Amino acid sequence: MELSLGYSPCPNDTFIFHALTHGEVNLPGITVRESLEDVETLNLRAMRAELDLTKVSFHALAHLRENYCLLRSGGALGRGCGPLVVTKGPASMDSLKGKKIAAPGRYTTALLLLKLYDRGYDNIAIMPFDRIMDAVSSGEADAGLVIHEGRFTYEGRGLHKVMDLGEWWEADTGLPIPLGGILARRALGPDVIHKVEAGIRESINYACSHRDLVMPYIREHAQELDDQVIESHIALYVNDFSLDLGEDGVRAVEALFERAMARGVIPGSYTPLFI
Numbered sequence: 496m497e498l499s500l501g502y503s504p505c506p507n508d509t510f511i512f513h514a515l516t517h518g519e520v521n522l523p524g525i526t527v528r529e530s531l532e533d534v535e536t537l538n539l540r541a542m543r544a545e546l547d548l549t550k551v552s553f554h555a556l557a558h559l560r561e562n563y564c565l566l567r568s569g570g571a572l573g574r575g576c577g578p579l580v581v582t583k584g585p586a587s588m589d590s591l592k593g594k595k596i597a598a599p600g601r602y603t604t605a606l607l608l609l610k611l612y613d614r615g616y617d618n619i620a621i622m623p624f625d626r627i628m629d630a631v632s633s634g635e636a637d638a639g640l641v642i643h644e645g646r647f648t649y650e651g652r653g654l655h656k657v658m659d660l661g662e663w664w665e666a667d668t669g670l671p672i673p674l675g676g677i678l679a680r681r682a683l684g685p686d687v688i689h690k691v692e693a694g695i696r697e698s699i700n701y702a703c704s705h706r707d708l709v710m711p712y713i714r715e716h717a718q719e720l721d722d723q724v725i726e727s728h729i730a731l732y733v734n735d736f737s738l739d740l741g742e743d744g745v746r747a748v749e750a751l752f753e754r755a756m757a758r759g760v761i762p763g764s765y766t767p768l769f770i
Contacts, residue, residue: 498687499528499548506729507729509713515695517604527691531533531716534622534642542559548679552600553607566691569677571736572676573736577660577661577672578609582639594618594638599640609757612658628641647728756768
């Protein structure tokens, strides 16, 4: 059985999935074929049920629960790793209401968090995440939602942090910030899905023990990031939650959905998260 797996070219994903997609993890009877794409592209492909396994934003999962279940391994959750609101000059969050804000996708968790923070942020310009800082610098957008390696590079672009939406979430809920998760098509069945979960954990452990072997693959897809940024990115986004969501991780996802449903931002669903 060949399974299609979508994930982003960001260092945390290429670190996690290298061994799984390059024959270093043995999944009896299963091969995995990777497709590396921007997270919003993956969100939209999942909406069309094009992939067997895929990384998506947790915001997108709220629209996908009938066809896909959440895996307990491979996701991006944590503390101190949330999206940032950045501007060209000093600003306040209140001053940005009604202003043009660049966001990395309609179904990204970054945009969901902005909507949960407060009302009034409705003038949204959707664009690829790697265009957002240029859009803010050029004045094309008044502010931008920065994700991924942007946390480490926005200051070098002369931009100002207005708010860390992850810090706000953590202070308000006491929970880690759930950014993205790995989904499996429910039709694959429990046996295959549990094998894949175990394979992802094995792939992470392999990468931790063989960093020198996985780094060329990471650099190949890291959009010219230097090694220090790559290492900082991996250290921030690959953590214990990547191996297993655990109780706090599950509570964080549930809290995100409960708040978003109460605000009417996502559809209500009582389909279980897991298979």
